[in-house]
Amino acid sequence: MTDNDGQRFDRLPATAADREVTGRASRAEVIEWWVDRFGLPADAFDDYTFWEKGAGKIWIFAADLPSPTDVEGLGMTFLRTRQEHWKPTTNAVQRFGRAATRNVIELGEADARRFLAGEDRKPDWDGDWGYLIVAHELAGDVEPIGVGLYVHGELRSVIPKGRRASLPARE
Amino acid sequence: MTPLERYESLVDDPDAFRAACDRPLPSAVRVNTIKATVERVHAALDAEGVAHEPTDWHPGVLRLTDDSPGHNWPHAHGWLHGQEEVSNLPALILDPRPDDRVWDACAAPGSKTTQLAALMQDSGLLVGNDNNLGRLSALRHNAERLGVTNLVVTNQDARNFSLKPLGAGHEGGVSAFDRVLVDAPCSCEGTIRKNPDAFDTWSLDHVHSVAGVQKGILRRAVQATRPGGVVVYSTCTFAPEENEAVLDHVLDAEDCRLVDFDAPLDGVPGVTEWEGEEFDPSVEKALRIYPHHNDTGGFFCAKMAVGG
Numbered sequence: 001m002t003d004n005d006g007q008r009f010d011r012l013p014a015t016a017a018d019r020e021v022t023g024r025a026s027r028a029e030v031i032e033w034w035v036d037r038f039g040l041p042a043d044a045f046d047d048y049t050f051w052e053k054g055a056g057k058i059w060i061f062a063a064d065l066p067s068p069t070d071v072e073g074l075g076m077t078f079l080r081t082r083q084e085h086w087k088p089t090t091n092a093v094q095r096f097g098r099a100a101t102r103n104v105i106e107l108g109e110a111d112a113r114r115f116l117a118g119e120d121r122k123p124d125w126d127g128d129w130g131y132l133i134v135a136h137e138l139a140g141d142v143e144p145i146g147v148g149l150y151v152h153g154e155l156r157s158v159i160p161k162g163r164r165a166s167l168p169a170r171e
Numbered sequence: 172m173t174p175l176e177r178y179e180s181l182v183d184d185p186d187a188f189r190a191a192c193d194r195p196l197p198s199a200v201r202v203n204t205i206k207a208t209v210e211r212v213h214a215a216l217d218a219e220g221v222a223h224e225p226t227d228w229h230p231g232v233l234r235l236t237d238d239s240p241g242h243n244w245p246h247a248h249g250w251l252h253g254q255e256e257v258s259n260l261p262a263l264i265l266d267p268r269p270d271d272r273v274w275d276a277c278a279a280p281g282s283k284t285t286q287l288a289a290l291m292q293d294s295g296l297l298v299g300n301d302n303n304l305g306r307l308s309a310l311r312h313n314a315e316r317l318g319v320t321n322l323v324v325t326n327q328d329a330r331n332f333s334l335k336p337l338g339a340g341h342e343g344g345v346s347a348f349d350r351v352l353v354d355a356p357c358s359c360e361g362t363i364r365k366n367p368d369a370f371d372t373w374s375l376d377h378v379h380s381v382a383g384v385q386k387g388i389l390r391r392a393v394q395a396t397r398p399g400g401v402v403v404y405s406t407c408t409f410a411p412e413e414n415e416a417v418l419d420h421v422l423d424a425e426d427c428r429l430v431d432f433d434a435p436l437d438g439v440p441g442v443t444e445w446e447g448e449e450f451d452p453s454v455e456k457a458l459r460i461y462p463h464h465n466d467t468g469g470f471f472c473a474k475m476a477v478g479g
Contacts, residue, residue, distance in 0.1 A: 047294070048320065062321035063296040065345070066338035072307055073324030076315050094249055095206070095318035116247055138244055139214035145247070162312060165247050 004055065009074045011067035012050040012058070021052075025081040030058055033079070033086055038133060039101030051075070056082025060092065087131055090146040090163055097133045097144035104133045105148065105155065112136035116145055118164040121155045131158075174360050174373050178409045181442055182461055191462035196364040200240045200251045201259060201282075202231040204289045205318045207250035215245045228435040228465075232259050249316045254282040255365065257436065257460055257467035261354055261405040262286040264432050264474055269294045271349040276329040276392055279306030281313040283354055288319040296345065300325040300332060329353075330387035332395060347397040355385040357406040357413050361469025364462060378410050385417045393425040398478030402427065405472045409459075411445035414471040418457060419450040421475075429456040432474045437464040441473065 001022045004010075012027045013019045019026060031045050051059045051067070051074050061075030076095065080087040097104070111121050115134055125132075127150075134148040134155070146163065149156040157164075175192055179185040200223075202212045209230050216223045221243050222236040232254075240246060240253040262283050267273045269292045278284040278299035288297050299314070299322050301307050307326055314322050325336060338344025358378050363369045385406070392402050406413055418429065418441070429451075441457030443450050457473035 060320055061323075062294050063323075064343055065296075065323070066341045066343050069338065070336050071323050072326050073311050073314075073322065075320040075322065076318070089315075091249075091315040091318065095320070138248070139211045139218060141211075143248055163247075163316065165242065167242055167244065167247070 004052065005068075006054045008068045008070050009051045009053045009059065011064075012052060023082055024052055025056075025058060030079060030081070034088070034096070037131075038097065038103055040096070040099050044096065044099060048075070050078070052081075056080055085130055087158075088147055090159055093133050093144050093147050097135070098142075100133050100144070103128055103131075104135055104142070104144070105150070106135050106137065106142055107145075109136065112145060113167050115148065115155070115157050116159060116164065117166045118157050118159055118161070120157055122153060123155055125150060125155070174358075174370050174409070175363070181409070181411075181459075183439060184463060187463035188461050191466065192363050194364060194466075196255065196468060197466065198235045198240055199226070199254065199256045200233050200235060201254045201286060202233065203250055203252055203285065203317045204231065205293050206248060207245070212245050212250050215250070216243065219243050226256060229259065229263075232256055249318055252282060252285060252313070252317060254286070255468055257465065257470045258282060258407070259286065260434065260436060260460075260470060261352055261403050261472055262290060264434065264472055265350050265352050265401060265403040267291050267295070267297075267350050271295045272298075272345055272347075274298045274300065274332075274348045274351045274392070274395060276300055276332065276351060276353045276388055277355055278310055278324075279303060280309035283352060284310060284322065285314055285317045285319055287352065288314070288317070288321055291321060293319060293321050295321055296323065297321050298323045298325060298337065298345070298348075300327055300329055302326065302328045330384065330391050332391050334395065347400070348395055349397060349400050351392040351396050351400070351402045353385075353389050353392045353402065353404045355388055355404065355406050355413070355417075357381055357385070357408040358410060359407055360409045361407040361462070361471075364468055378412050382410075382412045382417060385413055386420045389417055389421045390425055393421060393427045393475065393477055396477040400477045402475040402477060403472065404475065405470065407468060407470055409461075409469055409471070411442055411450075414459075414473075415441045415443070415445065415450045415454040415457065416448065418454050418473055418475075422451050422453070427475045427477045429453040430474050430476045431456050432458075434458050434472070436460060436467070438470075439464075441471075
């Protein structure tokens with residue numbers, strides 16, 4: 001086992017048995033986490049490769065390149081690992097969360113707007129604690145807004161500052 | 172002499188040209204088809220009471236009549252990207268396919284890069300490069316907001332772009348591109364409607380120095396494209412030094428030729444002569460768009476076939 005080099009992109013090992021870098025998540029574990037937590041189809045990520053750059057930051061990439069690779073970005077940041085509770089990114093939830101069937105909390109319009117602005121909410125929820133996909137109805141379908149952390153009856157908005165917005169009140 | 176007076180001899184209708192340059196630019200957005208359909212965006216904007224109308228030349232490019240494009244749900248979801256109408260052109264002309272390997276040589280802040288990704292249906296491989304590390308963060312932010320997953324971001328001087336970080340020569344690496352977009356840094360004369368101070372920093376010296384950079388980038392783009400591949404060159408400026416003269420230089424130096432293309436916006440052919448200098452006659456295949464042609468910013472676009 002070697003230590004993680006956070007300055008470059010390394011493709012994730014296929015399974016835990018293939019692991020060569022200490023503490024690195026495997027492709028199988030990353031996919032299993034998303035599929036288990038959000039009920040996506042098991043083949044949802046067949047066409048993607050997964051990479052680590054930085055300490056535990058996992059990237060999803062629609063193509064493949066020889067590993068390691070020294071570039072500034074590879075696909076989209078997808079999941080934060082190397083911590084007790086893995087955390088999906090807002091952008092990954094917006095991109096892939098539409099296919100989720102569980103741990104999705106749907107907010108009404110007023111709560112959805114305040115959640116987007118970065119405010120914590122206290123919705124009715126008797127499901128799992130932890131990271132949830134927060135969604136609302138828009139143009140005839142349920143659309144993911146981002147990630148919320150549900151603990152002790154409170155839904156914390158973890159929308160990054162650069163993606164928060166205060167929308168004008170609807171007329 | 173203002174920059175605009177400099178080009179009046181080239182323009183078909185100088186009065187209309189001047190008048191259009193003095194008008195502010197309408198606010199436009201592009202529908203991000205990676206995350207939403209045109210129909211769903213219309214429905215969501217209607218539900219929010221955001222006034223919008225499709226352009227007459229592309230269903231996925233909308234004009235917002237009175238709203239800031241950043242303050243509505245479709246924008247928060249990454250369904251929309253604020254992008255000037257005419258700047259939608261070069262990616263459409265490049266016409267990338269889903270399995271292509273594509274290089275956007277001067278990518279930041281990423282409007283055209285993310286449009287390329289959408290045209291590729293977010294598959295294949297897209298390299299977005301920029302030499303400015305600060306501007307790369309804007310590219311990364313836009314690409315992630317719009318849900319792009321097929322993008323490799325690199326930070327190199329495009330004039331001597333190396334394919335080594337992309338694994339050139341190794342199995343699975345990129346050794347050449349199918350299509351390349353060179354949306355070159357330029358003197359930005361055509362953005363005068365958006366940036367009324369665009370001429371404050373204008374100088375002929377700058378035009379000449381940026382033209383040298385443009386020639387270097389376009390040459391490297393042709394070299395990095397496989398035989399049979401396509402390169403699109405675009406700028407948002409009128410100066411022939413930065414447009415036809417750049418094409419003329421690269422036609423002479425590299426194995427490529429200009430080709431005809433259909434454009435959904437009106438324009439006029441490239442000019443073959445400027446201030447006593449004559450260019451290769453094929454530069455007429457390029458397209459000059461003046462602000463009065465389509466009520467947009469000014470633009471220049473050319474399509475090149477590489478090899479043979």
